Amino acid sequence: MEDSIFQIHLAVRYVRSSPARLQKFKECVTKEKIESKAQLVLDVETRWNSTYLMLEVTIKFQKAFELLEIEDSKYSDELSSGERFRGLPTCIDWEYARYFLPFLKVFYDTTLRVSGSLYVTSNAYMQDIFGIGLKISKWCRSVDPGLHIMALRMKGKYDKYWSNIDNINLMLFIVEVLDPRHKLEYVNWVINESFDMVLADRLKAKVKEVLVALFKQYSSFKVVLSAQPSxxxxxxxxxxxxxxxxxxxxxxxxxxxxxxxxxxxxNHKTELDKYLTDDCEDDNKSFNILQWWKLNSTKYGALSMIA
Structure with missing residues (x-):
C-alpha cells in the first residue's frame, strides 16, 4: 500500500515539475471530460494529512493520468528509471489509494478540529486524540497486510507523543469530565481502553486528584453543621x-x-460530588455546553468556575 501511494506521489510530482508537463496534463483532463477544477497538490511524505489532500484530489484525475501515459512518452520513461521507480501507477495502485483514503481522512479531519479555533471547544480534544489512538489500534489488528503495516507505523508515531502518561496534559481529561454528557465515568472508560491496566489506574488516579484539587482551589465551601438549619x-x-x-x-x-x-x-456532598453522581445529559450534536453551565452555575457553584 505504501508503494502504491509513492507511485501516485511520483506521478503528481512529474506533472507539477514544469509548466509544459502541467499543460499536457490539463489537455488530458479536457479530453477525458473531467469536470473537477481541483488543483493537483504534492504531499509531504511524513505528514498523513497532506497525503490525504494529495490522494483526495489526484484520484479524481485517474483517467487523465492513464491518458497521459499515451500522450507523453517521457512520463513513462521517467517513472520507470531509477532505483525507487517501478513504472506508472497501476489499477491496483489506484484501488489501494481509494481504499486507504477514508483512513487518512480521520487524521485530516482531526487536524482541522484540533488546530482550528473555529472548529473545536476544549472538551472535544480528548475524544479526537484518543479516538485516533483507538482506531489505529483496531487497524493494527486488520487482516489486510498493507493496512496492518501502515497502522503499525502510525502507532509508533502516535505512541511517541501519547503513550507516556507523565507527559500528558491532564486538562485534556478534566475538561471532558466537565462535559455533563460524559463526566468521569466516560473519561475512565477512555483511559482503560487506551492504556494497560497499570498505567490506566495511575492515570485515573491522577485525573481524580487534579479534579479534586481544582475544585478545592475554586471553592469557598466550608464545612458547617448546616447551611440553613430548620x-x-x-x-x-x-x-x-x-x-x-x-x-x-x-x-x-x-x-x-x-x-x-x-x-x-x-455525609455532606460537595458540588463536585453532586455533579459526578447526577445523571449525564443526553449526548446530541446540538448540545451547548457553555449555555448548560451558565444555567447550572448556581447548582454546582465553584465547579462552574472551573468549567
Missing part, C-alpha cells in the same frame, strides 16, 4: 442537654437532633 433543629440544638431539670422528651429530642446534625456534616 427552625425545629435550631431550637433543639440550643437546648442544654446537661440541664438535670430537662424533661425526658426534650432531652431525647435534643440528643437526636444533635446526632442528625453531625450526620449531615459527615
Amino acid at each position: 427552625e425545629q433543629t435550631r431550637v433543639a440544638m440550643e437546648i442544654d442537654v446537661d440541664d438535670v431539670d430537662l424533661d425526658n422528651e426534650e432531652f431525647m429530642k435534643a440528643m437526636y437532633q444533635e446526632k442528625q446534625a453531625r450526620k449531615k456534616v459527615v
